[in-house]
Amino acid sequence: MINDTIIALASAPLKQAIAIIRVSGPETFSLINKVFNRNILNASKEKYFGRIINPNTKIIIDEVVLVCYYKSSSFTGEDTIEINCHGSMLIVNKIIHLLLTIMKNDNIRLATAGEFTKRAFLNGKIDLLQAQAVNDLINAPNDEALSLAMNSLNGNNSKLLKELETRLLELIANISVNIDYPEYDGVEKLTQKLVLTRTNELYSDLLTITKQNKIAQVINDGIDTVIIGKPNVGKSTLLNALLKENRAITSTIAGTTRDIVTGKINIDNISLNLIDTAGIRNTNDIIEQLGIQKSKQYLEKAQLILLMLDGSNILDDNDMLLLELVKDKNCIIVINKVDLQQKLSASLLPLSLVPISALNNDFNPLIDKIKEMFLQEKINYHNNLILTSTHHQMLLDKIKMTIDEAIQALNNSVPLDLVILHFQEAWDYLQEINGKIIKDNLLDEMFSRFCLGK
Protein backbone atom coordinates (compact mmCIF):
# COMPACT_ATOMS: atom_id res chain seq x y z
CA MET A 1 0.00 0.00 0.00
CA ILE A 2 1.25 3.42 -0.93
CA ASN A 3 0.07 4.74 2.46
CA ASP A 4 2.42 2.49 4.36
CA THR A 5 5.61 3.82 5.82
CA ILE A 6 8.44 1.62 4.61
CA ILE A 7 11.85 0.91 6.08
CA ALA A 8 14.95 -0.71 4.60
CA LEU A 9 18.69 -0.84 4.89
CA ALA A 10 19.89 1.06 1.82
CA SER A 11 23.58 0.22 2.17
CA ALA A 12 25.06 -3.27 1.94
CA PRO A 13 24.33 -5.71 4.79
CA LEU A 14 27.98 -5.78 5.85
CA LYS A 15 30.26 -4.48 8.54
CA GLN A 16 31.28 -1.05 7.19
CA ALA A 17 32.03 2.52 8.31
CA ILE A 18 28.49 3.86 7.94
CA ALA A 19 25.17 2.20 7.19
CA ILE A 20 22.12 4.00 5.83
CA ILE A 21 18.59 3.10 6.84
CA ARG A 22 15.91 4.60 4.66
CA VAL A 23 12.42 5.42 5.91
CA SER A 24 9.72 6.75 3.57
CA GLY A 25 6.01 7.41 3.88
CA PRO A 26 3.48 9.52 5.80
CA GLU A 27 4.56 8.45 9.31
CA THR A 28 8.27 8.99 8.72
CA PHE A 29 8.76 12.09 10.83
CA SER A 30 6.47 11.08 13.69
CA LEU A 31 8.11 7.65 13.78
CA ILE A 32 11.70 8.87 13.92
CA ASN A 33 10.70 11.60 16.35
CA LYS A 34 9.71 8.90 18.85
CA VAL A 35 13.20 7.39 18.93
CA PHE A 36 15.39 10.46 18.36
CA ASN A 37 16.64 12.63 21.20
CA ARG A 38 15.70 15.90 19.45
CA ASN A 39 12.36 17.12 18.23
CA ILE A 40 12.21 17.01 14.44
CA LEU A 41 8.46 17.49 14.05
CA ASN A 42 8.23 21.23 13.57
CA ALA A 43 11.70 21.85 12.32
CA SER A 44 12.67 22.24 8.73
CA LYS A 45 16.37 21.49 8.88
CA GLU A 46 17.80 18.95 6.51
CA LYS A 47 20.38 17.40 8.80
CA TYR A 48 20.36 16.49 12.47
CA PHE A 49 23.04 14.96 14.62
CA GLY A 50 21.71 13.08 17.64
CA ARG A 51 20.95 9.77 19.26
CA ILE A 52 18.58 6.94 18.60
CA ILE A 53 17.15 5.94 21.98
CA ASN A 54 14.66 3.24 22.89
CA PRO A 55 12.03 5.38 24.67
CA ASN A 56 10.85 2.44 26.79
CA THR A 57 14.20 1.31 28.12
CA LYS A 58 16.04 4.64 27.64
CA ILE A 59 18.94 2.65 26.22
CA ILE A 60 20.98 4.57 23.62
CA ILE A 61 21.35 2.50 20.49
CA ASP A 62 23.62 4.73 18.40
CA GLU A 63 24.74 8.23 17.54
CA VAL A 64 23.44 9.05 14.09
CA VAL A 65 22.99 11.73 11.47
CA LEU A 66 19.51 12.13 10.05
CA VAL A 67 19.13 13.45 6.54
CA CYS A 68 15.55 14.69 6.15
CA TYR A 69 13.73 15.17 2.87
CA TYR A 70 10.36 16.83 2.88
CA LYS A 71 7.83 15.40 0.44
CA SER A 72 8.56 17.15 -2.83
CA SER A 73 12.31 17.26 -2.28
CA SER A 74 12.67 13.50 -1.78
CA PHE A 75 13.41 10.79 -4.31
CA THR A 76 10.15 9.00 -3.54
CA GLY A 77 8.01 12.12 -3.46
CA GLU A 78 7.10 11.34 0.16
CA ASP A 79 8.52 12.36 3.51
CA THR A 80 11.79 10.48 3.72
CA ILE A 81 14.55 10.25 6.31
CA GLU A 82 17.88 8.53 5.88
CA ILE A 83 19.43 7.47 9.14
CA ASN A 84 23.22 7.37 8.87
CA CYS A 85 24.31 5.10 11.71
CA HIS A 86 27.49 3.21 12.51
CA GLY A 87 27.95 0.35 10.10
CA SER A 88 27.41 -2.59 12.43
CA MET A 89 24.69 -5.02 11.45
CA LEU A 90 23.85 -5.42 15.13
CA ILE A 91 23.12 -1.68 15.40
CA VAL A 92 21.26 -1.66 12.07
CA ASN A 93 19.03 -4.52 13.14
CA LYS A 94 18.32 -2.92 16.52
CA ILE A 95 17.31 0.38 14.93
CA ILE A 96 15.11 -1.30 12.31
CA HIS A 97 13.47 -3.50 14.94
CA LEU A 98 12.77 -0.47 17.13
CA LEU A 99 11.24 1.43 14.21
CA LEU A 100 9.04 -1.51 13.28
CA THR A 101 7.69 -2.05 16.78
CA ILE A 102 7.61 1.27 18.60
CA MET A 103 4.37 2.66 17.16
CA LYS A 104 2.47 -0.65 17.05
CA ASN A 105 1.22 0.35 13.64
CA ASP A 106 0.76 -2.31 10.94
CA ASN A 107 1.27 0.31 8.25
CA ILE A 108 4.89 0.65 9.27
CA ARG A 109 6.76 -2.22 7.69
CA LEU A 110 9.87 -3.38 5.87
CA ALA A 111 10.12 -2.28 2.24
CA THR A 112 10.04 -4.81 -0.56
CA ALA A 113 12.73 -4.87 -3.26
CA GLY A 114 12.60 -1.73 -5.41
CA GLU A 115 9.74 -0.23 -3.42
CA PHE A 116 11.36 3.20 -2.97
CA THR A 117 11.86 3.49 -6.73
CA LYS A 118 8.36 2.18 -7.36
CA ARG A 119 6.99 4.97 -5.19
CA ALA A 120 9.11 7.54 -7.01
CA PHE A 121 7.40 6.32 -10.17
CA LEU A 122 3.88 6.17 -8.72
CA ASN A 123 4.30 9.67 -7.27
CA GLY A 124 5.38 11.01 -10.67
CA LYS A 125 8.96 11.85 -9.63
CA ILE A 126 10.41 9.69 -12.39
CA ASP A 127 8.92 7.84 -15.34
CA LEU A 128 9.20 4.14 -16.00
CA LEU A 129 12.30 4.44 -18.18
CA GLN A 130 14.09 6.41 -15.47
CA ALA A 131 13.05 3.83 -12.86
CA GLN A 132 14.55 1.12 -15.01
CA ALA A 133 17.68 3.27 -15.37
CA VAL A 134 18.13 3.35 -11.57
CA ASN A 135 18.44 -0.42 -11.58
CA ASP A 136 20.63 -0.45 -14.68
CA LEU A 137 22.94 2.09 -13.06
CA ILE A 138 23.44 -0.10 -10.00
CA ASN A 139 24.00 -3.25 -12.06
CA ALA A 140 26.08 -1.72 -14.85
CA PRO A 141 28.97 -4.12 -15.55
CA ASN A 142 31.08 -1.67 -17.62
CA ASP A 143 31.55 2.00 -18.52
CA GLU A 144 29.33 1.87 -21.59
CA ALA A 145 26.48 0.35 -19.59
CA LEU A 146 26.92 3.16 -17.04
CA SER A 147 26.68 5.82 -19.75
CA LEU A 148 23.56 4.16 -21.11
CA ALA A 149 21.90 4.12 -17.70
CA MET A 150 22.90 7.75 -17.00
CA ASN A 151 21.47 8.83 -20.33
CA SER A 152 18.18 7.24 -19.40
CA LEU A 153 18.18 8.49 -15.82
CA ASN A 154 18.69 12.11 -16.90
CA GLY A 155 15.56 11.90 -19.02
CA ASN A 156 17.07 11.93 -22.50
CA ASN A 157 15.59 8.54 -23.24
CA SER A 158 12.17 9.67 -22.01
CA LYS A 159 12.44 12.67 -24.34
CA LEU A 160 13.07 10.33 -27.28
CA LEU A 161 10.11 8.20 -26.28
CA LYS A 162 7.94 11.34 -26.28
CA GLU A 163 9.14 12.20 -29.77
CA LEU A 164 8.07 8.78 -30.95
CA GLU A 165 4.72 9.33 -29.27
CA THR A 166 4.27 12.66 -31.04
CA ARG A 167 4.99 11.14 -34.45
CA LEU A 168 2.47 8.39 -33.91
CA LEU A 169 -0.10 10.86 -32.64
CA GLU A 170 0.34 13.03 -35.73
CA LEU A 171 -0.35 10.03 -37.94
CA ILE A 172 -3.47 9.16 -35.98
CA ALA A 173 -4.62 12.80 -36.14
CA ASN A 174 -4.03 12.99 -39.89
CA ILE A 175 -6.15 9.94 -40.51
CA SER A 176 -8.86 11.00 -38.06
CA VAL A 177 -9.32 14.32 -39.86
CA ASN A 178 -9.75 12.43 -43.08
CA ILE A 179 -12.30 10.07 -41.58
CA ASP A 180 -14.24 12.93 -39.97
CA TYR A 181 -14.25 15.19 -43.05
CA PRO A 182 -14.54 12.83 -46.00
CA GLU A 183 -16.58 15.26 -48.10
CA TYR A 184 -13.57 16.78 -49.93
CA ASP A 185 -12.78 14.92 -53.11
CA GLY A 186 -9.37 13.28 -53.28
CA VAL A 187 -8.58 13.91 -49.65
CA GLU A 188 -8.45 10.23 -48.90
CA LYS A 189 -5.87 9.61 -51.64
CA LEU A 190 -3.71 12.50 -50.42
CA THR A 191 -3.89 11.33 -46.84
CA GLN A 192 -3.07 7.78 -47.83
CA LYS A 193 0.10 8.94 -49.62
CA LEU A 194 1.24 11.26 -46.85
CA VAL A 195 0.53 8.72 -44.14
CA LEU A 196 2.38 6.00 -46.03
CA THR A 197 5.52 8.15 -46.38
CA ARG A 198 5.50 9.01 -42.69
CA THR A 199 4.76 5.44 -41.66
CA ASN A 200 7.65 4.14 -43.74
CA GLU A 201 9.97 6.63 -42.05
CA LEU A 202 8.68 5.59 -38.66
CA TYR A 203 9.20 1.93 -39.46
CA SER A 204 12.75 2.45 -40.60
CA ASP A 205 13.53 4.35 -37.37
CA LEU A 206 11.97 1.55 -35.33
CA LEU A 207 14.29 -0.89 -37.08
CA THR A 208 17.31 1.21 -36.09
CA ILE A 209 16.06 1.40 -32.51
CA THR A 210 15.66 -2.38 -32.36
CA LYS A 211 19.16 -2.91 -33.69
CA GLN A 212 20.62 -0.50 -31.17
CA ASN A 213 18.65 -2.09 -28.36
CA LYS A 214 20.22 -5.43 -29.19
CA ILE A 215 23.67 -3.91 -28.79
CA ALA A 216 22.60 -2.28 -25.53
CA GLN A 217 21.43 -5.64 -24.28
CA VAL A 218 24.82 -7.16 -25.02
CA ILE A 219 26.52 -4.28 -23.21
CA ASN A 220 24.28 -4.61 -20.17
CA ASP A 221 23.82 -8.34 -19.84
CA GLY A 222 27.04 -9.66 -21.36
CA ILE A 223 27.37 -12.37 -23.96
CA ASP A 224 26.66 -15.98 -22.94
CA THR A 225 29.83 -17.56 -24.22
CA VAL A 226 30.54 -21.27 -24.19
CA ILE A 227 34.05 -22.65 -24.70
CA ILE A 228 33.98 -26.05 -26.35
CA GLY A 229 36.56 -28.38 -27.86
CA LYS A 230 37.87 -31.88 -27.51
CA PRO A 231 39.75 -32.72 -24.29
CA ASN A 232 43.13 -31.11 -23.61
CA VAL A 233 42.98 -28.32 -26.18
CA GLY A 234 43.21 -25.73 -23.36
CA LYS A 235 39.61 -24.64 -22.70
CA SER A 236 40.00 -24.38 -18.95
CA THR A 237 43.36 -22.66 -19.37
CA LEU A 238 41.62 -19.98 -21.46
CA LEU A 239 38.85 -19.59 -18.88
CA ASN A 240 41.44 -19.10 -16.14
CA ALA A 241 43.46 -16.68 -18.27
CA LEU A 242 40.40 -14.55 -19.01
CA LEU A 243 39.26 -14.58 -15.39
CA LYS A 244 42.82 -13.98 -14.14
CA GLU A 245 42.36 -16.71 -11.54
CA ASN A 246 42.65 -20.47 -11.28
CA ARG A 247 38.94 -21.19 -11.31
CA ALA A 248 39.07 -24.48 -13.25
CA ILE A 249 41.51 -27.34 -12.82
CA THR A 250 43.78 -27.81 -15.82
CA SER A 251 46.03 -30.76 -16.55
CA THR A 252 47.69 -32.71 -19.31
CA ILE A 253 45.20 -35.52 -18.71
CA ALA A 254 42.39 -35.54 -21.27
CA GLY A 255 38.97 -35.31 -19.65
CA THR A 256 39.98 -33.08 -16.72
CA THR A 257 36.83 -30.95 -16.68
CA ARG A 258 33.76 -33.07 -15.96
CA ASP A 259 31.20 -30.42 -15.12
CA ILE A 260 30.70 -26.89 -16.35
CA VAL A 261 32.71 -24.04 -14.77
CA THR A 262 31.47 -20.46 -15.08
CA GLY A 263 32.80 -16.95 -14.63
CA LYS A 264 32.12 -13.38 -15.70
CA ILE A 265 34.63 -10.94 -17.13
CA ASN A 266 34.49 -7.34 -18.23
CA ILE A 267 37.06 -6.32 -20.79
CA ASP A 268 36.65 -2.73 -21.98
CA ASN A 269 32.97 -2.54 -22.83
CA ILE A 270 32.48 -6.23 -23.44
CA SER A 271 31.16 -8.45 -20.67
CA LEU A 272 31.32 -12.18 -21.17
CA ASN A 273 29.39 -14.76 -19.18
CA LEU A 274 31.86 -17.57 -19.71
CA ILE A 275 31.11 -21.26 -19.51
CA ASP A 276 33.92 -23.79 -19.67
CA THR A 277 32.71 -27.26 -20.58
CA ALA A 278 33.84 -30.85 -20.49
CA GLY A 279 35.88 -31.74 -23.57
CA ILE A 280 33.68 -33.45 -26.15
CA ARG A 281 34.90 -36.82 -27.46
CA ASN A 282 33.76 -40.42 -27.71
CA THR A 283 34.35 -42.00 -24.33
CA ASN A 284 33.17 -44.94 -22.23
CA ASP A 285 33.57 -43.10 -18.95
CA ILE A 286 30.03 -42.57 -17.65
CA ILE A 287 30.75 -39.41 -15.67
CA GLU A 288 32.58 -37.92 -18.61
CA GLN A 289 29.62 -38.80 -20.83
CA LEU A 290 27.29 -36.91 -18.51
CA GLY A 291 29.61 -33.91 -18.67
CA ILE A 292 29.65 -34.09 -22.46
CA GLN A 293 25.85 -34.18 -22.53
CA LYS A 294 25.83 -31.01 -20.45
CA SER A 295 28.35 -29.35 -22.76
CA LYS A 296 26.03 -30.00 -25.68
CA GLN A 297 23.05 -28.52 -23.84
CA TYR A 298 24.95 -25.31 -23.12
CA LEU A 299 26.03 -25.19 -26.72
CA GLU A 300 22.41 -24.87 -27.77
CA LYS A 301 21.72 -21.89 -25.50
CA ALA A 302 24.93 -19.96 -26.13
CA GLN A 303 24.98 -16.56 -27.83
CA LEU A 304 28.59 -17.18 -28.77
CA ILE A 305 30.57 -20.39 -29.09
CA LEU A 306 34.35 -20.48 -28.88
CA LEU A 307 35.34 -23.71 -30.58
CA MET A 308 38.90 -24.41 -29.55
CA LEU A 309 41.35 -26.45 -31.58
CA ASP A 310 44.90 -27.37 -30.63
CA GLY A 311 47.27 -25.79 -33.16
CA SER A 312 50.12 -28.10 -32.12
CA ASN A 313 48.25 -31.18 -33.28
CA ILE A 314 46.66 -32.33 -36.47
CA LEU A 315 42.87 -32.29 -36.75
CA ASP A 316 41.18 -35.54 -35.77
CA ASP A 317 37.68 -36.99 -35.90
CA ASN A 318 36.69 -35.36 -32.62
CA ASP A 319 37.54 -31.93 -34.05
CA MET A 320 35.63 -32.65 -37.23
CA LEU A 321 32.61 -33.73 -35.20
CA LEU A 322 32.66 -30.45 -33.32
CA LEU A 323 33.09 -28.38 -36.46
CA GLU A 324 29.98 -30.09 -37.79
CA LEU A 325 28.11 -29.44 -34.53
CA VAL A 326 28.66 -25.64 -34.67
CA LYS A 327 28.20 -25.24 -38.40
CA ASP A 328 25.15 -22.96 -38.30
CA LYS A 329 25.92 -21.31 -34.98
CA ASN A 330 27.48 -18.04 -33.94
CA CYS A 331 30.97 -19.39 -33.52
CA ILE A 332 34.59 -18.31 -33.41
CA ILE A 333 37.21 -20.93 -34.17
CA VAL A 334 40.07 -20.43 -31.77
CA ILE A 335 43.41 -22.03 -32.49
CA ASN A 336 45.19 -22.46 -29.16
CA LYS A 337 48.81 -23.25 -28.28
CA VAL A 338 50.30 -21.06 -31.00
CA ASP A 339 53.40 -20.87 -28.80
CA LEU A 340 54.16 -24.47 -29.81
CA GLN A 341 55.21 -25.72 -33.21
CA GLN A 342 52.09 -25.72 -35.42
CA LYS A 343 50.86 -28.90 -37.06
CA LEU A 344 47.24 -28.05 -37.68
CA SER A 345 46.36 -27.70 -41.30
CA ALA A 346 44.18 -24.66 -41.84
CA SER A 347 43.09 -25.79 -45.28
CA LEU A 348 40.36 -27.99 -43.79
CA LEU A 349 38.95 -25.13 -41.74
CA PRO A 350 36.70 -22.14 -42.39
CA LEU A 351 38.54 -18.96 -43.31
CA SER A 352 38.44 -16.92 -40.15
CA LEU A 353 40.60 -18.41 -37.38
CA VAL A 354 41.74 -16.69 -34.23
CA PRO A 355 45.21 -17.72 -32.98
CA ILE A 356 45.87 -17.52 -29.24
CA SER A 357 48.06 -18.95 -26.53
CA ALA A 358 45.93 -19.37 -23.43
CA LEU A 359 48.93 -20.48 -21.41
CA ASN A 360 50.81 -17.26 -22.19
CA ASN A 361 47.76 -15.00 -21.66
CA ASP A 362 47.96 -14.10 -25.28
CA PHE A 363 44.26 -13.75 -26.14
CA ASN A 364 43.86 -10.21 -27.47
CA PRO A 365 42.99 -11.35 -31.00
CA LEU A 366 40.03 -13.19 -29.51
CA ILE A 367 38.73 -10.13 -27.66
CA ASP A 368 39.14 -8.03 -30.81
CA LYS A 369 37.18 -10.59 -32.78
CA ILE A 370 34.33 -10.63 -30.23
CA LYS A 371 34.17 -6.84 -30.30
CA GLU A 372 34.08 -6.91 -34.06
CA MET A 373 31.17 -9.34 -33.97
CA PHE A 374 29.07 -7.69 -31.28
CA LEU A 375 30.02 -4.04 -31.06
CA GLN A 376 30.67 -3.17 -34.66
CA GLU A 377 27.97 -0.59 -34.62
CA LYS A 378 28.29 2.06 -31.93
CA ILE A 379 25.31 2.99 -29.83
CA ASN A 380 24.07 6.44 -30.54
CA TYR A 381 22.13 6.87 -27.36
CA HIS A 382 21.70 10.60 -27.77
CA ASN A 383 19.53 10.05 -30.82
CA ASN A 384 18.09 6.59 -30.30
CA LEU A 385 15.62 5.36 -27.77
CA ILE A 386 17.32 2.59 -25.80
CA LEU A 387 15.05 0.22 -23.93
CA THR A 388 16.91 -2.10 -21.62
CA SER A 389 14.08 -4.07 -20.04
CA THR A 390 13.11 -7.21 -21.94
CA HIS A 391 9.46 -6.37 -21.45
CA HIS A 392 9.90 -2.95 -23.04
CA GLN A 393 11.82 -4.50 -25.91
CA MET A 394 8.99 -6.94 -26.46
CA LEU A 395 6.51 -4.04 -26.59
CA LEU A 396 8.73 -2.25 -29.08
CA ASP A 397 8.73 -5.37 -31.27
CA LYS A 398 4.95 -5.38 -31.14
CA ILE A 399 4.86 -1.71 -32.18
CA LYS A 400 7.16 -2.51 -35.07
CA MET A 401 4.92 -5.37 -36.15
CA THR A 402 1.79 -3.26 -35.93
CA ILE A 403 3.36 -0.45 -37.95
CA ASP A 404 4.39 -3.01 -40.55
CA GLU A 405 0.77 -4.18 -40.75
CA ALA A 406 -0.31 -0.57 -41.24
CA ILE A 407 2.13 -0.23 -44.15
CA GLN A 408 0.76 -3.39 -45.77
CA ALA A 409 -2.78 -2.08 -45.36
CA LEU A 410 -1.90 1.33 -46.83
CA ASN A 411 -0.17 -0.32 -49.77
CA ASN A 412 -3.29 -2.38 -50.39
CA SER A 413 -5.49 0.72 -50.27
CA VAL A 414 -7.38 -0.56 -47.25
CA PRO A 415 -9.80 2.22 -46.15
CA LEU A 416 -8.28 4.62 -43.65
CA ASP A 417 -10.85 3.92 -40.94
CA LEU A 418 -9.44 0.38 -40.81
CA VAL A 419 -5.80 1.41 -41.12
CA ILE A 420 -6.15 3.65 -38.10
CA LEU A 421 -6.78 0.61 -35.91
CA HIS A 422 -3.16 -0.50 -36.37
CA PHE A 423 -1.89 2.88 -35.27
CA GLN A 424 -4.18 2.85 -32.26
CA GLU A 425 -2.83 -0.54 -31.28
CA ALA A 426 0.74 0.75 -31.58
CA TRP A 427 -0.28 3.72 -29.45
CA ASP A 428 -1.49 1.42 -26.66
CA TYR A 429 1.82 -0.46 -26.62
CA LEU A 430 3.67 2.83 -26.45
CA GLN A 431 1.58 3.89 -23.47
CA GLU A 432 2.62 0.69 -21.74
CA ILE A 433 6.30 1.49 -22.32
CA ASN A 434 6.03 4.94 -20.79
CA GLY A 435 3.99 3.61 -17.90
CA LYS A 436 0.78 5.49 -18.64
CA ILE A 437 -1.02 2.19 -19.00
CA ILE A 438 -0.04 0.22 -15.95
CA LYS A 439 -0.37 -3.50 -15.70
CA ASP A 440 -0.04 -3.98 -11.98
CA ASN A 441 1.63 -7.38 -11.89
CA LEU A 442 4.18 -6.21 -14.45
CA LEU A 443 5.10 -3.29 -12.27
CA ASP A 444 5.65 -5.64 -9.33
CA GLU A 445 7.65 -7.95 -11.53
CA MET A 446 9.87 -5.10 -12.74
CA PHE A 447 10.60 -3.64 -9.33
CA SER A 448 11.17 -7.00 -7.69
CA ARG A 449 14.42 -7.17 -9.67
CA PHE A 450 15.76 -4.22 -7.71
CA CYS A 451 17.89 -4.29 -4.55
CA LEU A 452 16.26 -3.86 -1.17
CA GLY A 453 16.44 -0.26 -0.07
CA LYS A 454 16.40 1.08 -3.64
Ligand SMILES: Nc1nc2c(ncn2[C@@H]2O[C@H](COP(=O)(O)OP(=O)(O)OP(=O)(O)O)[C@@H](O)[C@H]2O)c(=O)[nH]1
Ligand atom coordinates in the same frame (compact mmCIF):
# COMPACT_ATOMS: atom_id res chain seq x y z
N1 LIG B 1 51.92 -24.77 -24.70
C1 LIG B 1 50.65 -24.52 -24.37
N2 LIG B 1 49.99 -25.35 -23.56
C2 LIG B 1 48.72 -25.06 -23.23
C3 LIG B 1 48.06 -23.90 -23.74
N3 LIG B 1 46.81 -23.88 -23.24
C4 LIG B 1 46.70 -24.98 -22.46
N4 LIG B 1 47.82 -25.68 -22.45
C5 LIG B 1 48.09 -26.95 -21.75
O1 LIG B 1 47.25 -27.97 -22.25
C6 LIG B 1 46.86 -28.86 -21.22
C7 LIG B 1 45.34 -29.01 -21.18
O2 LIG B 1 44.78 -27.80 -20.76
P1 LIG B 1 43.32 -27.71 -20.15
O3 LIG B 1 43.03 -26.26 -20.01
O4 LIG B 1 43.19 -28.57 -18.94
O5 LIG B 1 42.49 -28.35 -21.33
P2 LIG B 1 40.91 -28.57 -21.46
O6 LIG B 1 40.57 -28.26 -22.87
O7 LIG B 1 40.21 -27.81 -20.41
O8 LIG B 1 40.77 -30.12 -21.22
P3 LIG B 1 39.55 -30.98 -20.64
O9 LIG B 1 39.06 -30.31 -19.40
O10 LIG B 1 40.15 -32.30 -20.39
O11 LIG B 1 38.51 -31.04 -21.71
C8 LIG B 1 47.45 -28.31 -19.93
O12 LIG B 1 48.65 -28.98 -19.63
C9 LIG B 1 47.72 -26.85 -20.28
O13 LIG B 1 48.79 -26.29 -19.54
C10 LIG B 1 48.80 -23.03 -24.59
O14 LIG B 1 48.33 -22.01 -25.07
N5 LIG B 1 50.08 -23.39 -24.88
Ligand SMILES: [Mg+2]
Ligand atom coordinates in the same frame (compact mmCIF):
# COMPACT_ATOMS: atom_id res chain seq x y z
MG1 LIG C 1 39.02 -28.39 -18.89
